[in-house]
Amino acid sequence: MNALTNAFYNVAYKYRLPFSADGVEENLSVWRQNKEPLLRLLRQHPYWNEQELAIVFDLSEQRDIDRDSVDENKFELLLLSEQIDMTQEQREDFRAALDAATEDYACVPDESRLETIRQRGKIKCAPGQKTSRIINKLCLKLGFNQYEVEKVQSVGDGTQAPTVKLIKPYNAVFARLADSLNPVVIPKTGVLSVHPCDFLEMSNQDDSWHSCHCLADGAWKGGCQSYMGDGVSMIFFTVDEDVHSDFYKAPRITREIFCYKDGLLMQSRLYPSNDADTRELYRSLIQGTIAKCLNTPNLWMTKKELNEIQGYWETAENALHYTDYENSYATLSFLKGQERYDKLLIGSPSRCLCCGDIFTEHHALKCGCESVVVCRDCGKTVRLYLAEYLDGAFYCKDCVHRCTACGDLIRGTVYPAFDRSGELVQVCRDCYTAIGEACGRCSVRCACAAFQGNRFCPHTRLFQAAA
Ligand SMILES: [Zn+2]
Ligand SMILES: [Zn+2]
Ligand SMILES: [Zn+2]
Ligand SMILES: [Zn+2]
Ligand SMILES: [Zn+2]
Known part of the structure; x- marks a missing residue:
């Protein structure tokens, strides 16, 4: 499995989302196709990281003396x-x-x-x-x-x-x-990403803040895929300085959407707090980044009045994201020297994680088709209600088993046992060992343990079969 598909599965498992290989592939192929021009542009930057599909900055901040x-x-x-x-x-x-x-x-x-x-x-x-x-x-x-x-x-x-x-x-x-009297240095890492999972995790449930795009419970969670599948959206976020890879797994300190195409840069709302100074800092960072990628002078004109800038973007039909930029949170930067500026087309229809069709509920991640999941071990697609969830992933019933004795789920080796009616059942290693020993309750201990385990003991339900 390639790294992107694997990362996508990781996110789905984390939030216990129904998904199929086809549904994920459809999402990724829309992403690949539409993000291609942005990918080509961002790859020009010296800090581009192909593994993370992002430009990574050291953003340690020195806070001045107050x-x-x-x-x-x-x-x-x-x-x-x-x-x-x-x-x-x-x-x-x-x-x-x-x-x-x-x-x-x-x-x-x-x-x-x-x-x-x-x-x-x-x-x-x-x-x-x-x-x-x-x-x-x-x-x-x-x-x-x-x-x-x-x-x-x-x-x-x-x-x-x-x-x-x-x-x-x-x-x-x-x-x-x-x-x-001592200035504080706040170390952190800034990431300008087009990685699919950074869109899915734009409101990581491990963040110290929460927004409506959270895959766990966000009312607009269907919008993550809308941003992911369009041709203009990038996610900019900050994480702790000690995070160096798999940024999508890390809690976001701050996060905002930037959209870019052909000389137009839209900055959306900054989460968790839309602080003006921080916005300005991030905006100038991204402006400089785009200019560097284009190898063009870093000269921009920025406008903030909604009625002056609203005409330069359009939300795609059937896109499901929450349009923060329509609520006076946006700034729009015009790269100088352009003859004309085309409208940014923000968002895209979101694709069902199970069947890959377009769906229309912004609080969902799929259409009304049957919910399925992919077994982490064997890759088989099984109905969600037949799957077992263990250690952060879904498994089919061939790959995990429930111990008849203690009820725990088992991955790996299972051990055979007979129940009292002689039916062959499966138990975990601990229980297998335990049922081979005397029950500990019979007054004559040796009587229980004597005959090949404890087959005649009234306290015992299960008996070892040859492993
Ligand atoms: Zn949440
Ligand atoms: Zn579907
Ligand atoms: Zn399986
Ligand atoms: Zn057990
Ligand atoms: Zn006994």
């Missing part, structure tokens, strides 16, 4: 300083040194501040020293870390007398200020 939170945490430290025993002059010096250290809202203060910090704070500090380290020195010198307050704690269900505990508030206050 001035408001520095101010808030600094204010807390000043409140704490009011509680600490020192002279008026010491208090003023502390404040002046703290101000100088935080004046730049920087991880390391500008060298011009050091003189004030040394004089007023009466500490040593070398150029390049971190702001948080300087603040800690200033505070330790004045004994902030020794200061204790009483904290009343109620115990148990509240009927006992509350206890009083001494705590040192400095550590927590300082930790918050230090955090706000």
Whole structure:
């Protein structure tokens, strides 16, 4: 089986979806045919990954220092300083040194501040020293870390007398200020994909958020195939930095649809939150990516007013996806230097996972034909209600068996046994071993075990047959 078919089956098994080999092949052949021009374009990019059918970016983000939170945490430290025993002059010096250290809202203060910090704070500090380290020195010198307050704690269900505990508030206050003075790096990977399974998993049920395209329970889940089978849609999403392959299996941190054809780039709604700054960041990333693939200058004009841009796209007849772009979420970028811009045709009719015919219910993944599944072991197509689901996949009844003794499903070797009426049945390995031993309840143990197992024991239902 080729890798794409196998990946498609994996998704179907994960969500316990009915499907047949023909239904999947029909979906994949529509995908292959219609995505061909996009595939050809994206393959031009140096970060293209043929295995993943995607362009993969390192998108580690450095979050800048948030001035408001520095101010808030600094204010807390000043409140704490009011509680600490020192002279008026010491208090003023502390404040002046703290101000100088935080004046730049920087991880390391500008060298011009050091003189004030040394004089007023009466500490040593070398150029390049971190702001948080300087603040800690200033505070330790004045004994902030020794200061204790009483904290009343109620115990148990509240009927006992509350206890009083001494705590040192400095550590927590300082930790918050230090955090706000250090920029945070958020590592993640960005993926611009046309992989069929990235469409199916556009709302992976393992995400920390949820949308109507979720294959488990989405009201518009039939729309994943509509995006998958058209000639313009790509999925852009971010995942944890440690994911390097099979991106469709990973939870998506963010996700949005981009559509591209002949100089027109439509950006749809960003999930889970349609944050304007992040949208802008992603839009410029994808613009640059397309320009790079086309080997053309990265010059675009972007429009956002729905009534100005709505005429440049059309939703395909019988497409089942939820049209976020009709709800003022879209931006449209026009690559400069084009003479004309043709309408983007978004979506396609979705094909039944079982028979491959077009279906029309947006909350379904198939038409009204009989639900079947493909056995993972032998590849046979069997009716859904006759299949067994075990360890994340469907199996036919020839490939898994139910143990007559314990009721568990068994893959692999089964062992023969007779029931009391002499009928040959199948049991799992554990039960086979167990029924060969004495039952443990007969008063004369040896009587039960004596005759070829426990054939005469009233406590035993099954007897070993020769394996
Ligand atoms: Zn869901
Ligand atoms: Zn069907
Ligand atoms: Zn089978
Ligand atoms: Zn068993
Ligand atoms: Zn017995």
